[in-house]
Amino acid sequence: MSNPRKHFVLVAFPAFGHIIPTLELAKKIVHFHDVTFVVSAVKLSVIRERNLMPPLSEYPITFLPLEDGLTPENDKNVSAGQLSVIANASNEALRKLYATVAADFVIADFPIAASLDACHARNIATGVFHTASAAALCNKLAVTETTVTIPDEQFLHPRNGNADIGAHGIPESMKQNNLSIQAAMKNTQAIILNSIRELEPQAINFLAGHRVTKDKDVLFVGPLFPVDTDSDDTVVQWLDKQAYRNVVYVSFGSLLIDFPAKQLTEIWMTLISLNRPFLWVLKEREETCLKALNLPETDTDHLIVRWAPQKLVLTHPATAIFVSHCGWNSTMESVWGGVPVVAWPMAADQHQNSQFLVDSGVALKIPNTSMLFERVISTQQIGQRVLELTGWSNGPYGSEFTRCCGIMKEQARAAVAAGGSSDNEFKKLVGSSP
Template structure:
């Protein structure tokens, strides 16, 4: 067994992060590694219950799902970043240390390498106590990573203070001559649900960045074609994207492992019945929340398009449908196999919150975007999709800060009649997907890492 590397994988306990790390883990297993996947106990229960029976026999010995406590009480709100980050920083490192000790004692599962989310970069400090090396994976865009990397120099030159408050009067900041300028108002910590939350996230990320120097490799779910400027500014950051699931029918994995909610696969049969290029796919990830008024406008807007739509509405959203919405041409599910949906020929466009995973999945399938960002880096991703890549449009809010049903209808019509956006989307798809075929740059980067691990 000695030449099979055992990789400990540590994602942030949030759906988009767990998803991404599960895909990366699949790739490591396909390349001859064994993976020990660490969730918090709270998330582990959700993942195992949504995956059900399949998990036991299909992930076999190559991937083990294990859990450690997150330091929070049963009733604590895990969407509250101050509580979550506090638990992650104060109690999880000890729990992870114990896990590694126990596994090393058993012998056959000796951890040889750690792959940690940048948001969990302290895991590399834990690993260093055992002489275990590691890699950091940044789950958002390379451009945002470049911004984090620049924190110390921005603080030194007086652009911002140590809480992330901008001190310069300039509206935009240039991180590198080979990147486009960033608007300081769009920085992710200013776009959280409240100011205090933003400050906590800034401080936590800044703290995590201090462990970057412990990483042998920095990895990012992007490609050179998508972000040439940011990647040339950070030559150590290796693109390994697009990270897409492989649905392995040989070992019976048809569902995605790592989901918190069970995927409703009935939407695939429904899509099969729709005409090619007609369906609006509407999905806002695992965090976005609408108030009832905005929810009504979106629902009425979708009905006004008179087009078929597939709308993902999480069970925890507790929204009432407006009565005029009856008789619509859509299908509503609580969670969808997004990658399968986006690759379906019936899909015309993707109405999205612009999370980076969703952005990459949309680009990989050549699907044009209608952008409705909610918070954090999604604001920056929207600008990137619309202004730089020019493969999408964004919704404008009215004087009350609401996207009206008329605006929804207008933008859908505008996007779907724009042949330039469609052709750019398909050209970009080809460039992006070339990275993961034989000899592709991202695939070669991943192989390099595995080869290094095996040596």
Template sequence: MSQPRKHVALLPYPLFGHITPLLQLARKISAHHDVTFMTSALRVQQLRHRGIFTAADEQHIRLVSLQDGVQESDDSEGTLGQMMELGEKTMTFTTSLFATMPAAVDPHPDVDYRHLVDQPLHRPVDVIIGDLVAFFQVELLTARGIRCFCFLSCSGLMLANKLDIGSDTPVIPDAAFFSDWEAHEDLNVTGIPKAYKDMADKYGGNFLKGFHHVAGYIVNSVEGLEEKVAKRFAEHSLTANRPVRFVAPLFAEAEGGAKNAAETAANSLVDQWLDKQKERDVVYVSFGSYAVSQKDQTLEIAKALMSLDKPFIWSLKANQQKLLSDDMKALIEQQSASSKYLVLAWTPQRRILNHPATRLFVSHVGYNSLLEAFDAGVPLVSWPMFGDQFANANMAQRLGNGLSLPATGMLFARVVPAAEVVEAVQKVGQWDKPYAEGDYTQKALEISRVVKAAARPGGSSYEAFSQLVSCDI
């Protein structure tokens, strides 16, 4: 006899680096349980406009807009201040939502929740899966009979190295968020940025008091790549008696969904362009959807790419393209499938990484980008900007499939010179060797085999997800 379907609501932090993997998880869970995906109204609009939330998704997932007032655009310049302001707004909103949303044991709370959403929930919620938004308010859910799982949109290290943080943990400067707060491979964090401490104090004084209330953890990583972290979870008192499921990779084998007109055109242009390139010759550059480089740095990157004399695709926001030289802007306006390079405001990243023309990836190493590179077997030149990206760069370098440029990102005033970028790209690319014989490429291909094996039936991630939907939820 099959188990009854639970109602699982997934609630990401309203940035696409968090939304994307949780939506991928929602798709997989929807085959086993009733799923509602809840995020800011602005993000819902963007998900539909970009074709990220597809017609197929509409058949299996209920998409609910949260009336949380989030107005930040993806094209804004990411700063710690903006992120903390977004966090404050999100925490305040979810406090109200968690206290009033219908629960199986409390289907009609005294306070109506319907002004917080664009449509009523179709049934009471049994389980919430949330990331940062849930940490401070888990007890609001458990008190009402809703079980909460904490989803880590990044590596397991991001949780494992904070398990001993408490109210007496020393405060460190906020600038540490832009350097190495997340990057401690020894699993020991000795301080907490002041902005995070202030938020913790507002919501009860304990940075991660939710650890004591969560039903379990879902990690967007592969256990075989984080054996030390997995051992930490198995031994620590806060996690040893709760399920910790490493379920990556979550993305589908093929990218789907109809894009808007501009992105459909970009898809077509990229496909045609890549098909014209030599095998394993292309440099792909992208710094993600949030962080941006200043004008001097953007010009140095342009100079480096032009001097490499290699075909490249550069994913560069429209407002950043305005910083380029007039000559380069003129070439961009006339670019075609026959151009030496492409500079686009949006790129189909997984298509590029998995195309046989691509040789290496210059990346901010946001965690989604890191996993996509791992899966594709493409080596990295890492350019971390803030937060967990430094840990991600360390992870790639530790595993041997890339190099990290030093002193990059928002904390550092230095402009990485074009010559240094060229040197790193040439060292990782090793165009003098066949692709499969490159020092970094060999490691990248080994990691790809580990990731793909984990996802296959019988693999560690496949089995972890099976346990999640059949037992944990």
């Protein structure tokens, strides 16, 4: 006998690295319960433009625009202060929404979870969804009143592999937001993670003993990806023409800052020196800059695009290596595809994610990188890592790194298969477990 349908409300922070996994969670839940998906009004139109809106017949989700006053201008500044402005605007609008919403369970994205106090005042059950790794959540929960603070501009400086907040400090605005979130989390029923339990044992131990999370359901339900669809996309057609494990894929996600001309030059020279087909995702401004540099041309087959269906790229048999900023979605997609990574982190949890991949034996990291581009990463530094990871320096494709990739790939797929850890924990979330 199935459980009665309840009304779940899911709320996403207005950035696509958060919106996409939260929407994927909503798409899974709607098969068991009624779902309302809340996101900033300024992002809802972009969701439609990017064809991310799921078909209503298959996913009967109600989309609710959050009137938070945000505009596209809010995306043009990536400082800690600006992130706090966005979080504060979201929290204020959400508290008004929660005061009247009819819901059985509200799941809020971590950066805007402080607003859940308005749900608790009405005895509405809640959960917090963390779209990044469990290790990154541990870092945020390690923030206390005594945590050292630093100026906003220092937050973008290069940081060590552990991105240890205690050692490096955190801007005051982010510290206060973290403390407000922790206060709200004390009254939540569940912590939901877009990760895989088997891959983060140290984080599990931390969460089991932390004052905020030790008495709660901590549910690993990842990785959460869009469902693969048949595609006649130019990128997939191009990949279909390439040899097995022969393509170098370069993408730095939706970074708001352009790569400087000197760095674009070094990446281009690396790619043509490898003499392998390459797929490079570039913003329009970056490609215009690249063309203006009058760099040496190449006969190597290549494709430069504005956007690529990344999961399809990383699971395609032609893709050999991924040069990535190591956002968590990209990190999980590389694990799912079994592709080694040249890790080039820029900010926030990307440094921690890159170290996770290095420690797992599936990546080599470029040290001391940041969004400030304080130094130029040379052709030699990039190329050496590509050759070592793929085994191309010694002959055909294959290395200890690619072997470890295969192991992690199987772990990820086992987790979401029927009876796997992520599958079982998702069933517990929706109340459908035996």
